[in-house]
Amino acid sequence: MNREAKNNSGKPPLEGIKVLDLSAQFMGPEVTRTLASFGAEVVRVESIHQHELTRVSAPYKDNVVGVNRSFVFAASNTGKYGITLNLKHPRSAEVVKRLTIWADIVVENFGPGSAKKYSLDYEQLRELKPDIIVLSLSAQGPTGPYSMHPGYGFNLLALCGFSHFTGWPDREAVAPVGAYTDFLCPWFAVVAILSALDYRLRTGRGQHIEVSQLEISPHFLIPAILDYTANGRVQNRCGNRSPYASPHGAYRCRGDDRWCVIAISSDEEWKAFCKVIGSPGWTKDLKFNTLRGRKDNEDELDKLVEAWTVSFTPEEVMTRMQASGVASGVVQTIKDLVHDPQLKHREHFQILERPELGTHIYENLAFRLSRCKGGWKRPAPCLGEHNEFVYTKLLGMTEGEFIELLNEGVFE
Amino acid sequence: MLHYRVLDMTDEKGWMCGKILSELGADVIKVERPGGDQARNIGPFYHDIPDPEKSLYWFAYNTNKRGITLNIQTRRGQEIFKQLVTDADFVIESFPSGYLNDLGLGYSQLSEINPKIIMTSITPFGQTGPYKDYKGYDLVVVAMGGFMYVCGDEDRPPVRISVEQAYPIAGAEAAAASLIANYYRILTGEGQWVDVSIQECIARELFMELCFWDAFKEVSVRAGPRRRRMATYQRDIWPCKDGHLGFRMLGGRLGAETLRGLVDWMDTENMAGSLKEIDFESLDLSKVTRVEMEEWENTLCQFFLKHTKDELYKRAVEKNMLLCPGYIPKELVEYEQLKERNFWIDLQYPELGITIRQPEGFLRSSEVQCRIQRRAPLIAEHNEEIYGQELGISKQELALLKKEGII
Numbered sequence: 145m146n147r148e149a150k151n152n153s154g155k156p157p158l159e160g161i162k163v164l165d166l167s168a169q170f171m172g173p174e175v176t177r178t179l180a181s182f183g184a185e186v187v188r189v190e191s192i193h194q195h196e197l198t199r200v201s202a203p204y205k206d207n208v209v210g211v212n213r214s215f216v217f218a219a220s221n222t223g224k225y226g227i228t229l230n231l232k233h234p235r236s237a238e239v240v241k242r243l244t245i246w247a248d249i250v251v252e253n254f255g256p257g258s259a260k261k262y263s264l265d266y267e268q269l270r271e272l273k274p275d276i277i278v279l280s281l282s283a284q285g286p287t288g289p290y291s292m293h294p295g296y297g298f299n300l301l302a303l304c305g306f307s308h309f310t311g312w313p314d315r316e317a318v319a320p321v322g323a324y325t326d327f328l329c330p331w332f333a334v335v336a337i338l339s340a341l342d343y344r345l346r347t348g349r350g351q352h353i354e355v356s357q358l359e360i361s362p363h364f365l366i367p368a369i370l371d372y373t374a375n376g377r378v379q380n381r382c383g384n385r386s387p388y389a390s391p392h393g394a395y396r397c398r399g400d401d402r403w404c405v406i407a408i409s410s411d412e413e414w415k416a417f418c419k420v421i422g423s424p425g426w427t428k429d430l431k432f433n434t435l436r437g438r439k440d441n442e443d444e445l446d447k448l449v450e451a452w453t454v455s456f457t458p459e460e461v462m463t464r465m466q467a468s469g470v471a472s473g474v475v476q477t478i479k480d481l482v483h484d485p486q487l488k489h490r491e492h493f494q495i496l497e498r499p500e501l502g503t504h505i506y507e508n509l510a511f512r513l514s515r516c517k518g519g520w521k522r523p524a525p526c527l528g529e530h531n532e533f534v535y536t537k538l539l540g541m542t543e544g545e546f547i548e549l550l551n552e553g554v555f556e
Numbered sequence: 557m558l559h560y561r562v563l564d565m566t567d568e569k570g571w572m573c574g575k576i577l578s579e580l581g582a583d584v585i586k587v588e589r590p591g592g593d594q595a596r597n598i599g600p601f602y603h604d605i606p607d608p609e610k611s612l613y614w615f616a617y618n619t620n621k622r623g624i625t626l627n628i629q630t631r632r633g634q635e636i637f638k639q640l641v642t643d644a645d646f647v648i649e650s651f652p653s654g655y656l657n658d659l660g661l662g663y664s665q666l667s668e669i670n671p672k673i674i675m676t677s678i679t680p681f682g683q684t685g686p687y688k689d690y691k692g693y694d695l696v697v698v699a700m701g702g703f704m705y706v707c708g709d710e711d712r713p714p715v716r717i718s719v720e721q722a723y724p725i726a727g728a729e730a731a732a733a734s735l736i737a738n739y740y741r742i743l744t745g746e747g748q749w750v751d752v753s754i755q756e757c758i759a760r761e762l763f764m765e766l767c768f769w770d771a772f773k774e775v776s777v778r779a780g781p782r783r784r785r786m787a788t789y790q791r792d793i794w795p796c797k798d799g800h801l802g803f804r805m806l807g808g809r810l811g812a813e814t815l816r817g818l819v820d821w822m823d824t825e826n827m828a829g830s831l832k833e834i835d836f837e838s839l840d841l842s843k844v845t846r847v848e849m850e851e852w853e854n855t856l857c858q859f860f861l862k863h864t865k866d867e868l869y870k871r872a873v874e875k876n877m878l879l880c881p882g883y884i885p886k887e888l889v890e891y892e893q894l895k896e897r898n899f900w901i902d903l904q905y906p907e908l909g910i911t912i913r914q915p916e917g918f919l920r921s922s923e924v925q926c927r928i929q930r931r932a933p934l935i936a937e938h939n940e941e942i943y944g945q946e947l948g949i950s951k952q953e954l955a956l957l958k959k960e961g962i963i
Contacts, residue, residue: 159741170763182736197810202785203843215642215767266922269738293873295880298783302802302882307793309718310707311780317882318780319792320717321703327761331728332576336733336919339557339580343923345742346559351923357900360918362888363572366616368719370812370883373913374612379600379885381718384695388598392695394704397692401777403714405704405871407693466690473696476712477775478765489685492756500755505770507763510726510756511733512682514749516662516740522864525577 154515155184161341164247165189166264168196169295170326172253173220175333179249180223181509181518187243187534190340190527191231193556199527202228205501211527212500219526222496222506222534226525227534230556239554240264242539244272249337253281256291271432275350277340279333286343286356286366295357297323304361308383309368317381318488365384385528391417391445394475395453397461403475404458406449406465414438416468421452531555557924558582560645560738563637565628567823568595569650569692569754570678572615572727573734577646578620579918579926586621587637589628590961592935602908606737608935613861615932619903620639623933625963628659633962637661639947647733650678655689663749673747678726682753692754694720694725701758702809706765708835709780727752788846791853793882796868800882805852807839810878815839815874821857829855889913891896903931939963 158179158302163186165176173188174429180186190196200209201216244250250269254260259265261281266278274418283295284303301307301324302317311318336353344350362369367377384393389409397404408414410435418427424446431437435470438445453461458474465472474480482493482505492508501523509518535541549555558829562584562908565573585592596608603610627633638661641678642649647666649656656662663675677683680692681700690696698704698716708715737750765776768784776784781793785804805811815836822828831852844852860868866880872879883891894900902911916928943949943963957963 154740154744154746157736163959178732194809203768203769215771219763219767219770220865228918262714279765284893285897290873290893293880294876294878296878298804298879299802299878302800303792303880304715304840305883305885305888307802308884311715312709315709316781317711317793317797318708318715318778319783320707321761322764322783324761327763328728331725331732332918334732335562335576335580335728335735336921338732338739340921340923341739342735342742343557345801349923351921352956353922355918358893359897362894362899363918364640364721364724365719365888367600367613367916368885368916369889370612370616374602374910375600375604375722377600378719383715384713385718386695390692394715396847403699403705405695405699405734407695409693447564466687469691471691471693473690473692474717475698475699475704476702477705478702478762478769479775480705481759481762482701482766482769486681486685486687486700486755487759490682490753490756492759505766507760507766508756509755510732510760511750511752513733513737514748514751515750515752516737524558555823 156518157516159183161185162246162248163187164243164250166250166252166254167281168253168374169198170220170323171329171333172251173198174326174330175279175337176224176251177220177222177520178334178509179337181520184205185538186224187530187538188221188244188525189229190226192228192527193230193232210500211552215501218504219506220499221524223357223520223522224525225530225534225538227527227531228555230554233556235549235551235554237263239535241272242541244269244276245272246539247276248341248404249277249279251279251281256282256286270350273350275344275348275351277337277344278352279337280352280354281333282356285356286354294384297326297357300357300361300534301325303356306361306366309365309379312379312383324383325357328364329355329357332360355505371391376410385442387439389434390435390442391449395446395448395450395461397453397458398456399458402458404453404461405473405475406453406461407471409435411435411471417465417470420464420468421468424452459460491551496520496523499526528555557921557926560838561585561643562646562648563587563640563644565647565649565651566678566727567593567650568598568613568617569680569723570648570676570730570758572724573648573676573678573730574621575617575619576728576729576731576918577734577911579928581806581924581926582646584621585938586618586623586933587623588623589934590625590936590963592625593754607905611856616914618932619914620930621933622938622942623936624939625936626735627962629662630960630962635661636943636947636962637805638666638669641673643664643835644670644673645738646676648676648678648730648734653683654677667747671747672741672745674734674737674750675747676730676737676750676752678730678752678754680754683751684757694722697722697754698758701755702762702765703758703813706762706776706778706784716777722754722758726752726757729757757867764838785841785958788844788849790841790849794857794860796863796865798849798864799884801860801865801879801881803879805841805856806842806878807836811874812836812839814877814879817871817877818856818879821871821875822855825859825862827855827862831855901928903928905931936963
């Protein structure tokens with residue numbers, strides 16, 4: 145990779161692409177954050193009259209509430225310009241017009257039918273700019289009996305089937321991390337936008353793209369869905385077990401709430417595993433020789449494995465196992481993650497400085513391009529931080545126009 | 557929308573990438589070793605018949621692709637591959653770091669044949685670094701990515717989602733990455749190498765946990781149906797009569813309407829308890845004591861346990877309440893909203909003599925239709941079409957190549 149990296153000061157591919165980000169919460173901002181990373185000019189539109197959820201989400205710096213003090217907003221909005229605009233103000237329409245003519249792409253998640261209220265639906269935008277690309281995000285799709293039902297990642301994950309598959313078969317379903325579907329769906333939306341840009345270069349035509357969390361998320365459960373549609377079987381959660389591997393699970397290690405994982409699917413891996421743990425007598429029991437045998441005696445096997453792991457730290461287990469070609473890892477806490485040597489090598493966690501927050505951590509994307517160095521030139525914006533810059537420099541308003549609209553309260 | 561040819565050499569770590577690109581119009585050719593991808597032996601299987609042509613896992617993530625077999629460990633196989641690369645726009649692969657390089661098929665070698673080629677490589681930890689050679693199964697990456705530690709009951713081991721997530725997530729992010737590289741190529745004519753780390757894909761999901769670490773150096777822990785919010789952990793998953801729900805107690809603008817609607821309903825059944833006394837608009841959950849929270853949660857649980865998912869969802873929709881049922885696959889497949897959206901396709905499997913209902917529409921565009929045109933390929937299904945018709949290899953030579961295990 146280093147040989148190619150010498151060339152990676154290539155021009156950011158999305159430089160010159162202008163994105164009007166009218167979205168809020170997680171999914172939309174995640175999409176525009178990605179575009180910003182590769183050079184797109186993203187303008188985030190907010191209002192002082194109605195703060196979006198992440199502006200007023202804990203944790204706050206020093207536990208003091210403030211619209212510029214939320215770590216959540218900062219972590220999702222690096223690299224964007226921030227403006228405020230009161231879409232309910234009668235004169236906001238002329239500002240919207242100028243923003244639309246400026247933009248190549250508009251991202252919104254007002255909800256089905258709501259964009260029209262603000263003169264921001266596709267047909268209206270297209271009249272102002274025929275080749276505009278509009279990405280509309282929704283919870284369950286723009287049409288249909290449930291299209292108006294409010295939904296966020298934290299409850300859509302249940303609707304889309306993920307919580308059912310999380311936890312133990314003899315217990316209640318549990319919550320998978322966070323607003324889970326919010327982090328699955330953005331990639332499909334980024335793919336859609338980039339395809340639309342490609343299409344526009346070829347044909348000169350814009351388009352309206354609609355994606356929803358309900359229509360994307362099940363793509364991460366297709367094997368289980370097919371088990372139902374083809375076999376009539378409803379799969380259940382099964383803890384950490386796998387039908388194709390054994391041992392396969394999380395095993396307690398030395399230390400307070402420290403765990404490793406081990407996954408063994410082939411006989412070769414099993415032999416290597418036995419060697420690593422010193423070939424104790426029980427490993428010679430014929431019943432453990434085959435996958436079938438290990439699956440049939442899995443409860444006993446898991447106890448035996450854990451009797452070994454419990455004497456070691458998870459790092460020791462992982463290092464020894466991996467050195468012998470056995471898949472194993474540490475169950476990492478967020479603290480482990482921040483200190484993880486591989487993630488350090490990948491420069492996954494970066495630091496930026498921001499007024500009111502001081503320094504804060506933000507995350508890199510999961511991919512590196514050999515010719516284009518991704519990254520964000522600026523931290524997440526304070527509320528309305530770039531009003532003057534965007535309205536006068538990017539949109540071309542005169543100082544006079546800007547001040548007039550400002551005094552009328554349009555930029556709130 | 558995409559007029560590109562993709563050579564998809566991935567194993568299950570990268571299948572989703574080619575699938576997404578194919579649904580946007582790309583011509584994706586799945587390149588398997590002779591005998592088929594190893595992961596065709598992973599189920600579930602159609603009617604539980606373990607057969608590499610009946611793996612539902614394979615069917616799930618390889619729709620729309622054409623399929624050829626090729627042994628790239630042989631010199632002739634490598635030659636044929638290079639020939640294919642001259643006309644390709646993307647190569648996606650998920651071999652261990654350095655493997656293709658050793659065969660003379662790494663990015664630097666392929667870019668000499670075709671400077672426009674974009675190679676997208678998907679590995680558990682990345683192409684370089686201290687863990688680059690580590691073996692990664694789903695279980696390992698979701699542990700190393702931080703997902704597992706904060707998932708599961710406090711009194712049990714950390715747990716993952718039973719339907720493996722890491723690989724499809726990485727494939728989706730890889731598709732996005734490939735198209736960013738593609739845009740660069742449109743502007744400059746140059747291809748490049750895209751290096752995707754599955755661990756990093758997972759790490760992003762720990763977004764809130766990172767915020768709490770950043771703010772207070774606090775390590776979030778697993779709390780079963782609860783998640784870390786503000787000062788405490790609060791329920792996101794609630795049991796009901798016939799399963800569970802996704803719901804959060806929220807105050808202020810976002811949650812007041814939901815709570816009022818819910819508590820009014822509970823009151824008609826005399827089950828509202830102390831919830832009736834709450835001023836929902838001004839409810840500040842960060843100021844609620846643990847004891848109060850537990851009491852409210854118990855009151856709500858009692859009520860939910862008396863009602864089914866359907867009853868609760870119906871009322872939630874009527875009253876605009878932020879609440880959803882926790883669906884199982886059967887319910888998802890029967891869900892009216894997905895049917896109305898024409899989400900499903902009954903894909904033909906002529907060899908099995910059946911159709912299987914699968915998800916289709918992940919995006920709607922005003923310009924193009926994104927469709928699944930065909931089921932996942934059979935082993936070597938398109939060898940004749942691609943080697944014979946496109947590369948012009950004669951039938952005799954094809955037979956010889958097959959005999960020698962090159963295809």
